[in-house]
Amino acid sequence: MTRLTRRGAMALVGGTAAATLATPALSMNRKINVGALRFTSHAGNFTAVERGYFAEAGLDVELKFFQAAQPMAVAIASGDLDYAVTAISGGLISLADKGAVKVIGGALSEEAGIDGQKILASDGAYQAGLTSPAGLEGKMFGSSTAGSSFHYMGAKIAMAEGVNVRFKPLQKVGTIIGALKTNQIDAWAIVPHIAKPLAASGAVHIIGDVADYIPNYQVTTVFTSTTNANGEEQMTSDFLSAYSRGVKDYNDAMIAKTSGDAGVDAMVDLIHNYVYTDRERAKAAPSIINGTMRLNEGAALNVASVQDQLDWFKSENLVDSDITMETLVDPRYVETIGA
16 A cells, blocks of 8 residues: 555645546446435535536436435445445444445545534533543443444543443434433534534533544545446546545635635535535525535545554454455555555
């Protein structure tokens, strides 16, 4: 694998992407299904659809929406999805061990200097003294399933603080939010576009940042079936190339702000077609902006973070102990960081 700094990786990825885009796509009019969550962090796919980047790459993309990572991994393995962006879970790793799926790129990362995922406390727990992660001893931490990214984050935070927490699996993000707001669980960690509005409502409180406990965390990855990774190389390259164009547009608009306020407004309008669609644009915009986190340009993958996650899943006996990075990751398609 390539040993690169983040800055170096981004520069190399830009050149690689440009070269790829200069080559006519061979996947012309291939119908594919792509899994997503209605999160701002999935803006790479939203932008590539809305601005025609997938179509230019010869791909007819239909976005399929899910409410948790685990069902997406199952859908990739079954062939119901061709590509997806979501967090690494125990289920995904186990499916990789069965030869069904491969991680092929990175999507969302925690990065120093850019607001990231927040650690939340319910109002009841906060009023009772849970004002920082150090107070998590014995508390109930929300999770979708055992072996989810929420489980990983909660465990790493507890480990760093030297405390013991309990986990409550609630399957869906909406159910976790409801449980936190009604004091059925004490704590949770989630992306800022969800965390900040919840905190603003007064129903929950922000008590810390995930980045302080898991620096450079590769929060989500791009993955596909092993069949696509090994047998549909052109289609996979075309997908990643178009997705990466969407990511660059998002980062330029929301992080670098290369087009100023007009660029931010245009990106918010685009994302609002998929996120907080039940709210008027004026009410949705602050939450979408609050969710701004840098996406991995060129889908560069932080393999050091992926290795840390894999090691944790194995240490907790959530996956088989003999699973290797080679089983989980196909590094051929993107630049790697931290190898």
